[in-house]
Amino acid sequence: MGWILDLLNKQEDLNANALTDGNQVVTYKELINAINSYEHKLDVRSNKRVTGLVLDHSLDSLLLLMSCLDREMSLLILDDHQKSADIDLISKKCKVDTWIVPNDYKLNDSFQSLTYTQLNLIKNKGEKEEEFSSEHKGYLYQATSGTTGEMKVAKISYSAIQKGGEKYAKWFRWSNKDIILSTVPLHHSYGLIGALIGTIAASSYFILCNKPSPRVVTEFIKRFKCTVLIGVPLLYDLMAQSNLINDQDIRTLRMSVSSGGKLAESTIDQFEKKFTVNIFQVYGSTETGAIAATSPFESTPRGAVGMILPGVIVTTDKETKQLIVKSDTLFSGYVLSVHSTDISHYMSDLGEVEEDIIYLSGRRSNSINVSGRKIDPHEIKEVLLKHPKITDAKVFGVEDDLYGQKIKAVVLLQEDISSEEVKEFTRKSLASYKVPHLIEKWEGKSLTWKTNIVIDL
Numbered sequence: 001m002g003w004i005l006d007l008l009n010k011q012e013d014l015n016a017n018a019l020t021d022g023n024q025v026v027t028y029k030e031l032i033n034a035i036n037s038y039e040h041k042l043d044v045r046s047n048k049r050v051t052g053l054v055l056d057h058s059l060d061s062l063l064l065l066m067s068c069l070d071r072e073m074s075l076l077i078l079d080d081h082q083k084s085a086d087i088d089l090i091s092k093k094c095k096v097d098t099w100i101v102p103n104d105y106k107l108n109d110s111f112q113s114l115t116y117t118q119l120n121l122i123k124n125k126g127e128k129e130e131e132f133s134s135e136h137k138g139y140l141y142q143a144t145s146g147t148t149g150e151m152k153v154a155k156i157s158y159s160a161i162q163k164g165g166e167k168y169a170k171w172f173r174w175s176n177k178d179i180i181l182s183t184v185p186l187h188h189s190y191g192l193i194g195a196l197i198g199t200i201a202a203s204s205y206f207i208l209c210n211k212p213s214p215r216v217v218t219e220f221i222k223r224f225k226c227t228v229l230i231g232v233p234l235l236y237d238l239m240a241q242s243n244l245i246n247d248q249d250i251r252t253l254r255m256s257v258s259s260g261g262k263l264a265e266s267t268i269d270q271f272e273k274k275f276t277v278n279i280f281q282v283y284g285s286t287e288t289g290a291i292a293a294t295s296p297f298e299s300t301p302r303g304a305v306g307m308i309l310p311g312v313i314v315t316t317d318k319e320t321k322q323l324i325v326k327s328d329t330l331f332s333g334y335v336l337s338v339h340s341t342d343i344s345h346y347m348s349d350l351g352e353v354e355e356d357i358i359y360l361s362g363r364r365s366n367s368i369n370v371s372g373r374k375i376d377p378h379e380i381k382e383v384l385l386k387h388p389k390i391t392d393a394k395v396f397g398v399e400d401d402l403y404g405q406k407i408k409a410v411v412l413l414q415e416d417i418s419s420e421e422v423k424e425f426t427r428k429s430l431a432s433y434k435v436p437h438l439i440e441k442w443e444g445k446s447l448t449w450k451t452n453i454v455i456d457l
Contacts, residue, residue, distance in 0.1 A: 002070035011203040019206040021059040038067035041122045052099040057210040074138030081431040144286040153335040160329040164289040165197025174202035181226040183212035225252045232260040232372035240270040260372025289329030323347040368397035409436040
């Protein structure tokens with residue numbers, strides 16, 4: 001029995017609802033049986049063999065994910081928005097042995113793969129289950145922008161994942177009475193650790209909303225009588241601005257949790273005034289796990305991102321003002337690099353710590369933050385330069401009230417083409433959320449270092 005099953009068996013009533021994708025509901029007992037069924041089909045002979053899992057956020061993918069986590073497989077998780085170029089790059093970096101993908105997902109023929117259905121058709125051999133041992137234990141691999149904006153893959157220990165989920169459950173005091181609605185993708189640490197693992201650590205009911213919009217989220221809250229909402233700042237901003245939602249529509253909520261980007265004070269004020277539901281912020285990263293959070297039981301000064309969580313130590317670099325984090329949920333390093341959990345991690349955020357409360361003042365990062373998704377501008381530039389009519393390009397983020405940042409690309413053309421043609425070209429290689437929102441055609445002869453400085457401003 002693995003650690004996920006240990007958590008599930010702590011539920012006093014195994015006939016209680018455990019999770020749903022909005023279509024089918026699974027009880028705790030049914031979830032335990034499903035995980036046991038899958039585990040006889042999963043190859044856990046060596047933690048050196050990395051398995052890639054593409055999530056479509058269906059119930060099948062959720063059950064499969066929890067089975068892989070329970071056996072502490074060396075697992076790389078991505079969502080089905082990733083293009084084949086992303087898969088190819090990450091596969092080579094992580095040396096993925098086999099991919100498990102949705103039935104309708106198109107994967108390069110060069111990869112060994114199984115669809116969800118093909119995996120389900122594998123018959124249990126009826127052999128005695130191997131004794132669970134430390135040699136089976138692998139890492140969870142998660143793509144991240146790191147501190148530079150360049151795509152990296154972080155290795156997260158399963159001990160850090162479990163501690164991280166339990167930390168959410170204890171901090172917000174979730175219980176088996178809570179019905180928790182998550183609108184965050186499960187391949188993000190916030191969605192996986194905070195929402196999913198936090199929910200089962202509290203023996204709560206997990207509701208996954210795959211395509212959240214204010215209208216759909218409101219319908220889910222009303223339908224399932226949700227008590228907790230987990231989302232990103234953009235969702236709360238849209239809900240606060242919507243004229244079609246009122247406080248009675250979400251009256252069962254007792255709290256909302258936000259992470260994945262900066263939550264504007266104006267959004268907090270507008271949302272809480274309109275719905276009389278408090279939003280609590282969580283500050284963290286893939287590399288560190290949750291670092292700080294505002295509390296439902298203790299006031300936090302306005303402008304602060306939260307109080308430092310148990311098991312976390314935060315200091316600041318005297319020269320750069322970067323936050324330095326040491327935590328019991330610290331990652332185990334990036335793929336192809338050496339790292340120790342005994343050392344501290346330098347954040348790209350600048351700030352200060354006063355009486356265990358963190359205040360942010362800026363950020364040292366090349367990444368673009370679009371609704372909580374960290375995007376590497378260099379990756380987009382490389383795709384643009386493959387177009388035969390584009391001779392140079394510069395990609396960067398521009399501030400946006402709704403998304404936090406939008407992606408802007410300035411391109412130097414050999415021959416004139418439309419902005420839509422440029423976007424359409426990038427769609428062939430990039431996930432939809434990485435396609436530039438704005439295209440500007442540069443009229444000069446070259447994008448020199450002086451041009452770059454002007455554009456960056």
